[in-house]
Structure formats: C-alpha cells, structure tokens
Amino acid sequence: MRPKAILSLLPVLLLVGCSRPQGPATPASAPAQTATATTLTVWDWLSADPSQGVGHWLTEVDEQFGQAHPGVNLKHVAQSHTEYYEILKAAEAAAGQQGGPDVVMIHQGSRVMDHRQSLLPLDKYVPPELKKKIVGWELTSEGFSAEGTPYAVPVAVQGLAWYYNRQVLAQAGLDPGKPPSTWDEFLSACGKVKAAGYAPIAAGEKEGDWADWFVNSAYFLDLSDADRVALQSGAMSWTDPKVESVLRRFAGLGERGFFQEGFMSTPLFPDTGEVFMRGEAAFILGLLSDVAHWKEFSEILGPENVGVMMCPGADRLPVGGGFAYGIASWSPNPDLAFEYISLIVSDENANAFLAQAGSFPANQDYDAGQIKNPTAKQIAGWVAEGKTGQPLTAQVPTEVVEALKRECQRILTGQTDIPAALAAIDAVAKAAREGGAE
Amino acid sequence: MIRAERRAAHVYAFLFLAPAVLLLLTLRVFPAVDAIRHAFTEWSGVGEARYVGFANFAKLVEDPVFWGAVRNNVLLVLCVPLWLLVSLVLALLIHQEVPGWRFFRATFFLPSVLSPVIVGTLFSAILRRDGPVNKGIDALGMGALSHDWLGEPGTALPTLVLVILWGIFGLGVIVFLAGLAAVPLEVFEAARIDGATGWRYLRHIVVPSLRHVIEFWAVNLVVWSFTSLFAFIYVMTGGGPGYSTMLVEYQLYLQAFQFDNMGYACALGSALFLMVFGVALLQIRLMAGGEED
Numbered sequence: 001m002r003p004k005a006i007l008s009l010l011p012v013l014l015l016v017g018c019s020r021p022q023g024p025a026t027p028a029s030a031p032a033q034t035a036t037a038t039t040l041t042v043w044d045w046l047s048a049d050p051s052q053g054v055g056h057w058l059t060e061v062d063e064q065f066g067q068a069h070p071g072v073n074l075k076h077v078a079q080s081h082t083e084y085y086e087i088l089k090a091a092e093a094a095a096g097q098q099g100g101p102d103v104v105m106i107h108q109g110s111r112v113m114d115h116r117q118s119l120l121p122l123d124k125y126v127p128p129e130l131k132k133k134i135v136g137w138e139l140t141s142e143g144f145s146a147e148g149t150p151y152a153v154p155v156a157v158q159g160l161a162w163y164y165n166r167q168v169l170a171q172a173g174l175d176p177g178k179p180p181s182t183w184d185e186f187l188s189a190c191g192k193v194k195a196a197g198y199a200p201i202a203a204g205e206k207e208g209d210w211a212d213w214f215v216n217s218a219y220f221l222d223l224s225d226a227d228r229v230a231l232q233s234g235a236m237s238w239t240d241p242k243v244e245s246v247l248r249r250f251a252g253l254g255e256r257g258f259f260q261e262g263f264m265s266t267p268l269f270p271d272t273g274e275v276f277m278r279g280e281a282a283f284i285l286g287l288l289s290d291v292a293h294w295k296e297f298s299e300i301l302g303p304e305n306v307g308v309m310m311c312p313g314a315d316r317l318p319v320g321g322g323f324a325y326g327i328a329s330w331s332p333n334p335d336l337a338f339e340y341i342s343l344i345v346s347d348e349n350a351n352a353f354l355a356q357a358g359s360f361p362a363n364q365d366y367d368a369g370q371i372k373n374p375t376a377k378q379i380a381g382w383v384a385e386g387k388t389g390q391p392l393t394a395q396v397p398t399e400v401v402e403a404l405k406r407e408c409q410r411i412l413t414g415q416t417d418i419p420a421a422l423a424a425i426d427a428v429a430k431a432a433r434e435g436g437a438e
Numbered sequence: 439m440i441r442a443e444r445r446a447a448h449v450y451a452f453l454f455l456a457p458a459v460l461l462l463l464t465l466r467v468f469p470a471v472d473a474i475r476h477a478f479t480e481w482s483g484v485g486e487a488r489y490v491g492f493a494n495f496a497k498l499v500e501d502p503v504f505w506g507a508v509r510n511n512v513l514l515v516l517c518v519p520l521w522l523l524v525s526l527v528l529a530l531l532i533h534q535e536v537p538g539w540r541f542f543r544a545t546f547f548l549p550s551v552l553s554p555v556i557v558g559t560l561f562s563a564i565l566r567r568d569g570p571v572n573k574g575i576d577a578l579g580m581g582a583l584s585h586d587w588l589g590e591p592g593t594a595l596p597t598l599v600l601v602i603l604w605g606i607f608g609l610g611v612i613v614f615l616a617g618l619a620a621v622p623l624e625v626f627e628a629a630r631i632d633g634a635t636g637w638r639y640l641r642h643i644v645v646p647s648l649r650h651v652i653e654f655w656a657v658n659l660v661v662w663s664f665t666s667l668f669a670f671i672y673v674m675t676g677g678g679p680g681y682s683t684m685l686v687e688y689q690l691y692l693q694a695f696q697f698d699n700m701g702y703a704c705a706l707g708s709a710l711f712l713m714v715f716g717v718a719l720l721q722i723r724l725m726a727g728g729e730e731d
Contacts, residue, residue, distance in 0.1 A: 086695045092484045114698065117485065206589070207676055262567020264589030264679055399697040410680035413591050424502075431497075435480070435699070 039073040044105035045081035054357045092118040102331035108139035109394040119151040119326040125338045133365045154362035158322030159288040160217045164307045168282040172196035179309045186312035190258045193282040199260035202281035204272035208405025216391035220314035232395045238426035254412040294375040295358030308375045319388040403428040476704040483700035494705035507684045514663040525610025533618045550608040557605045558673030591682040617651030653725045664714045686710045
C-alpha cells in the first residue's frame with residue numbers, strides 16, 4: 001500500500017513544488033552579480049531590434065551608461081508595443097514586486113497622465129537648464145501645463161505631416177515644387193491624381209487610427225487653440241459645427257474616392273507606408289520620427305522625390321505623442337534612474353538620435369546643421385519656428401478617441417452620418433467626464 | 439474490510455482530483471468570484487476599488503455598443519448548426535471511406551493545430567482587396583463580386599464566420615469520427631441494405647446514433663462562440679469596421695485593458711457569464727427534452 005500511497009501523492013507534491021514561491025527570476029545569460037550589485041531595469045517598446053534605428057541608438061546609450069556605472073547591472077527589456085500598457089499595468093498592480101521596471105518609456109500626452117500614480121514626480125530631479133532646452137513638457141506634466149509637476153522627460157518630438165511623391169504629382173500634371181496650400185487646392189490636386197490613375201492618398205483605416213491622425217492634422221483649419229482646450233475640457237460639445245466641419249472634410253475624401261482600394265482593411269503600419277513607397281499614391285499622412293516618416297520614404301523613393309507639407313490650409317503641424325522616460329514610483333534607485341534618463345536626453349545622444357534613428361529629439365540643443373535631407377530640414381525649420389500645435393486628441397480620454405475612430409469608420413462605410421457620429425462621440429465623452437469626476 | 443477499502447478508494451479519488459480542483463479553484467473560480475465582486479465597483483485595475491452598487495449594470499443596459507455586440511454574438515450562435523453540419527458531413531464521408539479519405543482525415547485536422555492568430559493573419563492577407571481571393575474572382579470575370587471582405591460592414595461578420603469555420607471544422611471532424619467509431623457497423627450496414635441514403639440516412643441513422651456527441655460538440659461551440667473568438671477578432675478586424683464585428687468578449691478587453699474601466703469590464707464579464715450559462719442551460723434542456731420524447 002505504501003508505494004501506492006506515495007504514487008498517489010505525487011501529483012499533489014508536484015503541484016506544491018511548482019507553486020512554491022520563487023525568488024526573482026534571473027535569466028541564465030545574465031552576468032554573475034555580486035551581492036552588492038545594483039540592477040537598473042529599463043522598459044521600452046523600441047529596443048527589440050538593436051541592429052538599426054532607435055534600437056541601435058538605445059543600445060549605444062546603454063553601453064555609455066555601463067561604462068560610466070561599472071557596478072550597475074543594466075537590464076533593458078524590450079516589451080511588445082501592442083501590449084505595452086497592459087504589461088505596464090500588470091507591473092503597477094504588483095507595484096514592481098516581481099521585477100518591474102525602474103525606468104519606464106511612455107508616450108507623451110494622456111498616457112503619462114493615466115499612469116502618473118505609478119510615476120515619480122520629477123520636480124526635484126529636473127534642473128532648470130534641462131527644462132529649458134527640452135520641448136514637450138506640457139505633454140508630460142500635471143495639468144498638461146509645462147509649469148506643472150513633470151512625470152516624464154520628453155525624448156522625441158513626434159507629430160504628423162503630409163508627405164507627397166513629387167514624381168506622382170508630375171505624372172498628374174501638377175507642379176511638384178508647389179504642393180497644394182489650401183483645402184480646395186488639395187481636393188483639386190487629388191482629383192487630378194485620381195484621373196491620372198494613381199490613388200491620391202495612401203491610407204489605412206483597419207484600426208481607425210488614420211481617422212484620428214487626420215482629425216489631429218486638419219483641425220487647425222476649423223478650430224482655434226481655445227476651441228481645442230474647450231473641447232478637451234467639455235466646455236465645447238463634439239457636436240459643435242466646427243468639429244462637424246473637420247469630419248466633413250474627412251468624409252469628403254472618402255466620398256470622392258481619394259483613398260487607395262481596400263483602405264478600410266489596410267493596417268496603418270506598415271502597409272499604408274508601403275502603398276506610398278511603391279509609388280501608388282501621391283500623398284500620405286505620416287509621422288515626423290521613428291517610422292512611416294521622411295527617412296523611410298527618402299530611402300525608398302529618393303530624397304529628391306519626397307516633399308512635405310502641413311495639412312493644406314493649416315499653418316501648423318500637430319506635435320505630440322513622442323516617447324518620454326519616467327521613473328517608476330517603486331524604484332529603489334530613483335537617482336540612478338534619473339542619471340540614465342539624463343544620459344538619454346544629453347546633447348550628444350540627441351544628435352545621435354537624429355543621425356541614427358532619423359527622429360527629432362526633444363532636446364532642442366541638437367545640431368540642426370547635421371540635417372542634410374531637405375524634407376527633414378523643412379520639418380526641423382517648422383518646429384524651430386514654433387509652427388506646431390498640440391494634437392486635438394492628445395488630452396482626450398482613450399475611450400473617446402476610440403469612439404472617434406470607430407464612428408469615422410462607420411461614416412466611411414455608410415453606417416452612420418456625421419451628426420449621429422458626433423452625437424455618439426459626445427455621449428462617450430460625457431460619460432468619460434462623469435466617470436472621471438466621480 | 440469492505441468499508442475500509444471503500445474509504446481508501448475515496449481517499450485516492452480525492453488525492454487524484456485534488457490537483458485539478460486546486461487549479462480550477464485558483465485559476466477559474468476565485469478570479470470569477472472576484473470579477474463579480476468588482477462588477478459593483480469603479481476600478482482601474484490598480485489601486486483601491488470604489489463600490490458603486492449597480493451603476494455598471496445600469497450603464498451596460500444603456501450601452502449601444504454592448505447590445506450591438508450581443509446581437510453579433512447571437513448571430514454567431516445561429517451559425518453553430520452550420521459549423522456542426524460541415525464537420526458532421528465531412529466526418530461521415532471519411533467514415534464511409536470515400537476515395538482519398540486517409541488524406542482528408544490527416545489534412546482536415548491541420549487547421550485546428552494552427553493558432554487563431556496565424557489563421558487570422560493568413561486570412562487577413564488572403565482576403566485583402568488586392569489579395570488572392572479577389573484576384574481569383576477578377577480572373578473569372580466576376581469582378582463585381584469582389585469585395586474588401588473584412589473592410590465592409592456587410593461582409594465582415596459573414597467572412598469571419600467562414601474563417602472561423604475553416605479554423606475549427608477539423609476538430610469537429612475528429613470528434614464525430616470518434617463518435618462514429620463507437621457506433622456498431624451493423625447499424626450503418628442495415629440502413630444501407632434497407633436503402634437509406636442521402637438526407638434520410640443522415641437524419642434518421644447518423645444523427646440519432648451520434649446524438650450525445652452532437653450535443654457535446656454543440657454546447658462546446660456555443661460556449662466557444664461567446665468566449666473564445668477574441669484572437670480572431672483582434673487580428674482580423676478589431677471589432678470593426680465601426681462595431682460590425684464587435685463581440686462582448688472583445689468589448690470586455692477594450693474596457694479592461696485599453697480604457698482602464700476594469701469595474702465595467704467585470705460587469706460585462708458577469709453579463710457574458712450569465713448569457714453563456716443561460717444559453718448552454720437552455721440548449722442542454724432542449725436536447726434532454728428531445729431525448730425524453
């Protein structure tokens with residue numbers, strides 16, 4: 001009986017053995033540490049590919065940090081971009097007990113505000129000189145004000161611009177050196193491009209993000225800064241005629257058939273950019289940094305064939321939503337964490353960021369003279385001249401942005417009309433405000 | 439002596455069951471009960487939850503997205519007979535050893551071993567406006583029939599139903615083949631000798647013989663259609679265009695992990711649980727009722 005009894009206990013023993021509390025997991029490949037070694041854990045979504053772009057740049061920053069801090073074990077974890085905030089939330093729920101990060105990459109804007117309870121206020125860390133030379137503090141500080149308590153240090157300048165393919169414009173009989181500068185000129189140009197057999201605009205509405213980009217890019221034509229603030233705070237309704245006008249412009253592009261075929265099931269990344277880079281479309285709404293931007297387009301089409309413009313009729317580019325770095329509130333080494341962040345945003349690394357990743361640094365003390373690409377030069381000039389504005393949805397709750405994206409999809413597919421869509425978005429915005437106010 | 443052996447048997451039974459019960463309690467029952475508790479709170483998933491009574495359920499009743507998702511879920515449940523019938527007919531053909539049955543038996547199961555993410559990605563590419571399906575339709579001179587299958591509200595959900603069918607029918611075939619193997623061959627032979635063919639053969643011989651297997655698989659598919667299609671939706675449509683392919687489980691994910699409304703997501707989860715429980719119970723009752731007749 002005894003062997004049988006022992007056998008029958010085996011599954012239970014195995015289960016207990018499996019569920020026994022473990023110490024912090026240590027990768028087999030991790031270097032041996034002394035008992036006093038300090039580990040600094042950095043989370044991001046951009047370092048997965050260290051061979052190029054931002055990933056390569058971050059690897060070099062890590063090496064610099066390692067050389068300056070030989071006693072510190074820097075653990076850089078590349079998380080999935082798609083599930084990044086879900087993973088971060090899990091770490092927040094565990095308050096870093098299971099090996100959570102010390103340094104956290106985070107998007108500027110509402111993401112910082114959503115996660116500020118888990119981020120360390122940085123007032124005492126950010127020196128005035130650093131604050132002065134970095135742009136974007138209003139998107140990482142309390143109250144969306146550059147004067148508020150900062151929770152993250154902006155690293156990249158991100159935004160939206162309209163790129164165009166000069167060759168396609170020329171094929172359509174348009175002057176490639178003179179892109180449309182008003183909305184009517186833009187519609188006329190799109191009509192000519194379509195008649196020439198090209199798709200006027202490369203777009204990808206599978207996820208609905210393109211609609212969000214469009215609204216952020218085109219709202220300058222119809223709303224003032226005061227309107228934006230009023231809309232974000234709830235003082236202005238989403239059913240306001242000014243907002244309606246923005247969506248009418250959006251719907252008009254669809255009604256005229258100005259997008260490439262199948263755009264409703266085309267993912268924004270990377271497919272939309274590929275449509276443009278294959279020379280099948282004249283215009284694309286792209287990013288300023290990282291991906292789907294001037295560097296990628298220039299590498300494929302040739303820098304001489306890529307042009308950039310603001311949304312036709314607008315006098316500004318929407319800038320915001322680039323990445324920033326914050327310190328987890330549970331980090332046992334906040335000083336060391338800030339040293340790492342300071343290194344990332346140093347002048348030297350700002351220059352390297354632009355050179356290697358083709359991304360615009362938030363640190364404005366970078367050497368603008370190194371920019372050779374004419375498209376990038378144009379963008380850098382606009383940013384330096386302050387021809388930028390906050391994206392309309394940067395401070396809008398995620399569920400409202402989601403409602404905007406889905407209602408725009410419904411408009412394009414004829415499931416709803418613009419007034420009904422705006423009423424639906426407004427209802428979600430009201431519910432979000434009431435929920436937030438409780 | 440007999441009593442002692444019976445007691446020992448009980449002890450063994452308990453010990454063997456204990457690991458599974460423990461896992462079930464820890465990973466299923468406890469989280470489910472905790473989710474129901476949180477359905478009555480406002481909670482972001484981190485920090486303290488605030489009790490709000492039935493507010494989340496009141497919101498749910500007035501939520502048009504939720505009712506649209508329920509409608510889509512009901513439409514999927516209505517497709518269960520199709521999913522069932524395709525597997526059953528194919529299993530029957532293999533069982534009757536039609537030419538090439540060995541090849542089909544092996545290949546039919548292959549889609550079932552693929553992750554829904556792979557199936558979804560594969561079909562997203564195949565069904566694109568410029569994908570091979572539309573190119574094939576165009577090549578046949580039927581260009582008017584080509585569509586942006588997943589990008590149009592009228593075709594997105596039906597297309598998903600067919601993709602899901604492709605992803606799961608193989609498993610159904612295996613289940614029905616196992617059921618058919620348990621039926622004495624004499625039953626089928628007698629039916630053939632008596633001249634039963636086609637629909638009558640299926641209706642009066644096969645279905646009654648496989649009644650319990652069909653019940654088992656139907657309940658599985660119904661529960662599955664409510665709770666296990668997330669990966670397909672996530673990869674292929676994201677619930678769109680608009681809300682045309684939104685399901686309750688996908689709305690739950692959005693509320694919990696995109697909007698940080700964990701309390702409302704728990705209310706959605708509770709409603710989903712009640713729906714699945716109710717439908718499955720009704721289904722089992724109806725089937726049991728049919729058996730009594």
